Amino acid sequence: MRRRAVGIANAENRKALDRKFQEIGDNIAAREIQQLHDQLDTFKTNLQEFARKYRKDIRRDPTFRMHFQQMCTKIGVDPLASNKGFWADLLGFGDFYFELSVQITEICIATRPQNGGLIEMGELKRRIKVKRGDRKSSQPEISEDDIVRSIKTLKPLSSGFEILTIGNRKMVRSVPKELDTDQSSLLLLAQATGYMTKGMIETEFKWHEGRILQALDNLLQDGLAWLDLSPGEEDKYWIPSFYDFGDNENTV
Numbered sequence: 223m224r225r226r227a228v229g230i231a232n233a234e235n236r237k238a239l240d241r242k243f244q245e246i247g248d249n250i251a252a253r254e255i256q257q258l259h260d261q262l263d264t265f266k267t268n269l270q271e272f273a274r275k276y277r278k279d280i281r282r283d284p285t286f287r288m289h290f291q292q293m294c295t296k297i298g299v300d301p302l303a304s305n306k307g308f309w310a311d312l313l314g315f316g317d318f319y320f321e322l323s324v325q326i327t328e329i330c331i332a333t334r335p336q337n338g339g340l341i342e343m344g345e346l347k348r349r350i351k352v353k354r355g356d357r358k359s360s361q362p363e364i365s366e367d368d369i370v371r372s373i374k375t376l377k378p379l380s381s382g383f384e385i386l387t388i389g390n391r392k393m394v395r396s397v398p399k400e401l402d403t404d405q406s407s408l409l410l411l412a413q414a415t416g417y418m419t420k421g422m423i424e425t426e427f428k429w430h431e432g433r434i435l436q437a438l439d440n441l442l443q444d445g446l447a448w449l450d451l452s453p454g455e456e457d458k459y460w461i462p463s464f465y466d467f468g469d470n471e472n473t474v
Contacts (some may be wrong), residue, residue: 266299281318284365291371322364323372325353330383330396337462338445339397343369343385345463346394366392389413393463399444404437409446409461417450417460 272290279286294300329349333341343366350364373394376383382398389410395401401409411426412418423434438459441447450458 266297269293269297269299281362284363284368287362288365288367291367318362319368319372319375322350322368323375325350326369326372326394327376327383327396329353330394334396334445338441338447339382339395339399340386340446340463341394341396342463343392343394369394391464402440404433405440405444405446408437408441408459409463412459412461413464416464417458419456419458421456 273280276286276290280290281287326346329346330339330341333349347364347366347369350369354364370385373383373385382396384395386393386395386401388406391413407427408418408423411422420431420434420438423429423437424431429437438447441459441461442449446461446463448460448462450460452458
């Protein structure tokens with residue numbers, strides 16, 4: 223009985239010791255979490271002061287604005303979350319990106335008959351600049367990062383807007399339709415010249431004729447390719463998304 227009593231006492235002592243260690247651990251964790259919250263609060267305060275001090279640079283310089291946004295993201299601050307509140311009042315980010323997203327939407331919709339809803343990022347940026355060309359010089363310059371962030375704000379609308387990477391090009395898709403593997407392969411093949419032929423496809427991918435015709439027909443039906451019937455030459459399938467329309471082209 224005595225040995226059993228000693229065993230029970232030891233077990234109780236171990237439980238008590240475990241509870242003490244757990245209590246100490248909880249206290250340490252609570253202090254560390256509080257310290258982390260305090261550090262984040264301090265950093266947010268410093269970030270707000272930084273934003274006040276460099277407000278004009280953030281609004282005017284797209285590179286500066288991108289780095290500022292990255293700093294905000296790292297601590298969980300989203301200046302785009304609302305059109306109201308401190309960040310909206312100080313920087314006007316909500317209105318800025320809302321206006322830009324509207325312009326992006328207008329350009330993408332207007333160019334769908336030309337490119338099937340797939341526009342190259344550089345071309346989109348050029349058209350945005352043209353669209354904003356009659357604005358006052360005080361308007362902030364638009365960067366690719368601004369376009370990317372604006373497109374992300376459109377996702378809750380289920381509008382189909384998405385950024386794709388095809389080879390070394392970034393493309394903006396504005397239709398809720400996925401590119402299949404063959405379409406992606408053909409677009410990648412055409413990005414160097416802006417067009418492709420059946421011969422080029424057969425040489426590059428070793429596909430049979432039925433697969434080539436089906437893939438090309440899908441591109442034509444989706445408006446992603448234009449067929450150029452050239453007498454005496456092999457037919458060319460141009461990809462308008464890769465075509466530089468130039469500053470003289472009528473734009474949105």
